[in-house]
Amino acid sequence: MGLWNSIRYYNTVKYLQIKSKKLACLKWSIHGIIFISICVILFWKKEYQENSHLVSSVTAKVKGVAVTNDSELEIVLWDVVDHSSLSQGKDSFFVVTNAVVTKNQTQGNCLEGPDSGTICSSNEDCTKEYTNQKSNGDPTGQCVEFNSSVKTCEVFAWCPIEGMRNASKPAVLESAENFTVFIKNNIGFINFNYTKRNILPDMNETYLKQCMFNRKTDPYCPIFRLGNIVQEAGENFTEMAVKGGVIAIQINWECDLDWLLHKCVPEYSFRRLDEKNDKKTLFPGFSFRFARYYKQNGVEERTLFKVYGIRFDVMVTGKAGKFSLIKLITYIGSTLAYFGMTIIVVDFLLANYVHPSCCKKEVKSYYTGKKYETVEYQLEMRDVSNREGQDCESSP
Structure with missing residues (x-):
């Protein structure tokens, strides 16, 4: 019978209407705060948009010529092939800033220093089959005099051995x-079939020949001076050039693809990635290291370079958003439950808070009596009635 009644009838919740201007003001104030918060989040975080992450490709072209003139390198011209064609990786480029040179190396037997070779006292200490990881060559098995106080194992290597120079x-x-x-960055948002590059449509060949990135005056120019990049990362180029380091060039794309608010331009930032403090690392x-080989009098020789420099890693991040009716409806539906907080707050104040200006004790008691119904007593009376009926049926 109960199931049949539940099918035939529609049940709804019973509400109490309290005629109180103060409670009405409280209710609409809470509703207003919730509504404003929902709207702020909706437009600030753009919850009405569907998002898509990007795919990216980066190419970099370095330009510049330098001349060195010191006791080791003498007068040497360094162009792009010399200082920037080395150690190129995906989305990164390297520029030489310092070098230690060992000239006129030829293959043969030579001595190693105590730091890189094996100190010995006789030939028995120099095993041919044993290769020291610090060694610059293959041991010959001979223990020879390095100086008046130290002997080291002789090796077959490129001689003279690279010195331990700073x-x-x-x-x-x-x-x-x-x-x-010159950094060229092409991006694409697959979900929206949208592509873009950091060479913006209003940039022509004349502009690119004369522009230089400047955060204040020209923030979208894709050509950067290396000294400015290092400075933007909070470092001093003169100090960093001595031993080199790693700098991140970050390109962030935050794109709004809606028709009215369309915006999709790159934002550049820079920071150092490696630890520069000698005490911490x-x-x-x-x-x-790399070498340049040549032949002199029919003998192969080489010049060994240990180069220091700055590696620049280009990191591209970002996302795009576009209006979606489904996202908007989903967001609105998920936030409607917040309006139920008003009932919880007002009910709590009416049931627990007594104040002459808001809720008097008589009002609280009256409201509690109307809203809450005690059922334990009714169940107890029903049980008594059932027992009396059973007694009546059993009596003759």
Whole structure:
């Protein structure tokens, strides 16, 4: 019978209407705060938009020429092939700022220093099959005199062995701060079938030949001076050039693809990635080795370069948003429940808070009596009635 009644009838919630201007003002004030908060979040965080993350590709072209003139390098011209074609990686480029040079190396037997070779006292200490990880070559098995007090194992290697020299200070290519780099960045938002690049539509060839990135006067120019990049990262180029380091060039795309508010331009920022403090890390900076080979009098020789420099990593992030009716309806539906907080607040004040200016004790008691119905007593009376009826049926 109960199931049949639940099918035939529609049940709804019973509400109490309280005629009180103060409670009405409180109710609409809470509604207003909730409504304003929902609207602020809706437009500030653009909850009405569908979002898409980007895919990106980056190419970089460095330009600049420097001349070094010191005791090691003498007068040497460094162009793009010399200082920027090395150690190129995906979305990154490298620029040489300092170098330690070992000239006229030829293959043969030579001595190693105590730091890189094996100190020995006799030939038995120099095993041919054993290769020391610090060694610059293959041991010959001979223990020879390094100086009057130390003997080391002889090796077959490129001789003379690279010396344990520190990087020059100031850096030999300190003028590299005036080099420029042209960064081309192509992005795409797959969900919206939208593509863009950091060379904006209003940029022509004449503009690109003379522009230079400046955060205040020209924030969208894709050509950067290396010294300015390092300065924007909060570093000093002269100091960083001695041992090198790693700088991040961050390109952020926050695109609004709606017709009225359309905006999709890059924002550039810069920061240093590696630890520069010698006390916090071993071997700070960035360096590697390469060699230039040549033949002299029919003998192959080489010049060994240990170069220090700055590696620039280009990191592209961002997302795009576009109006979506489904997203808007979903957001509105999910926020309607917040209006139920008004009932909770007002009911709590009526049931628990007594104040002459708002809720008097008599009002609280009357409201409580109307809103809450005690059912335990009614159940107890029903049980008594049932027992009396059973007694009546059992009596003769």
